[in-house]
Amino acid sequence: MQDPNYVKKAFSRIADRYVVTNHVLSLGTDILWRKKVGRIVAGWNPETILDVATGTGDLALEIQKKCPDTQVTGSDFCEEMLAYAAQSGVRETVVADAMAMPFDDDSFDGLTVAFGLRNMADWSDALQEMYRVIKPKGHLLVLDFSLPTGVLRKPYRFYLNKVLPKIAGVMTGEGDAYEYLAGTIEQFPSGKEMTDLINSCGFTGASARPLTCGVASIYTATA
Ligand SMILES: C[S@@+](CC[C@H](N)C(=O)[O-])C[C@H]1O[C@@H](n2cnc3c(N)ncnc32)[C@H](O)[C@@H]1O
Numbered sequence: 001m002q003d004p005n006y007v008k009k010a011f012s013r014i015a016d017r018y019v020v021t022n023h024v025l026s027l028g029t030d031i032l033w034r035k036k037v038g039r040i041v042a043g044w045n046p047e048t049i050l051d052v053a054t055g056t057g058d059l060a061l062e063i064q065k066k067c068p069d070t071q072v073t074g075s076d077f078c079e080e081m082l083a084y085a086a087q088s089g090v091r092e093t094v095v096a097d098a099m100a101m102p103f104d105d106d107s108f109d110g111l112t113v114a115f116g117l118r119n120m121a122d123w124s125d126a127l128q129e130m131y132r133v134i135k136p137k138g139h140l141l142v143l144d145f146s147l148p149t150g151v152l153r154k155p156y157r158f159y160l161n162k163v164l165p166k167i168a169g170v171m172t173g174e175g176d177a178y179e180y181l182a183g184t185i186e187q188f189p190s191g192k193e194m195t196d197l198i199n200s201c202g203f204t205g206a207s208a209r210p211l212t213c214g215v216a217s218i219y220t221a222t223a
Pocket of ligand 1: 098099
């Protein structure tokens with residue numbers, strides 16, 4: 001559960017360096033994760049997709065590429081991040097708080113949220129709001145960080161808490177924002193805990209796919 005004012009300010013400060021910092025810190029893996037999401041979304045054959053917390057629009061752009069006939073809307077409450085999404089070619093952008101979105105019930109065939117849910121003030125309320133705007137039998141996809149299980153868990157936590165904030169601090173001058181990132185990953189539910197949470201918010205059949213040894217996960221469910 002995060003403080004929305006802190007989150008909005010933190011992203012507005014790093015907006016101009018967000019994309020390149022992501023690629024460096026993940027060694028480019030984040031690009032492959034978004035490509036995978038694009039392929040899953042294309043399999044839904046949707047007419048309309050809402051990419052919530054779209055930020056600089058990397059995922060919305062990937063979906064536009066994979067689904068050229070789909071109407072893709074990117075929404076975010078940070079205007080500085082969203083300005084980059086619009087500049088980069090996201091065709092429709094809407095400034096909106098994911099906790100109370102300006103969309104009618106049952107508006108979208110599918111909804112994606114990448115590295116966004118973790119930053120929201122209340123994960124359950126946010127998922128219920130997402131459920132509200134997805135059409136019945138429509139799709140939800142959450143992509144977010146998780147902690148690897150097994151032998152990788154300890155070295156990864158060392159990287160996350162000690163190494164990553166230092167590299168990001170040098171790249172962005174905002175090391176505290178990346179210490180915050182590490183803290184949110186530690187707190188965020190993953191695996192069965194997350195699929196149970198998604199199902200408790202109205203969705204059915206939530207399932208989890210770990211990516212890159214569990215460093216991130218894709219969760220899908222039906223509304
Ligand atoms: C880590 S970035 C992810 C951006 C993009 N989805 C990606 O994959 O790169 C998180 C984004 O979530 C947005 N965000 C966090 N809480 C939000 C909320 N309550 N409503 C809308 N956007 C929110 C932030 O402004 C930020 O742009």
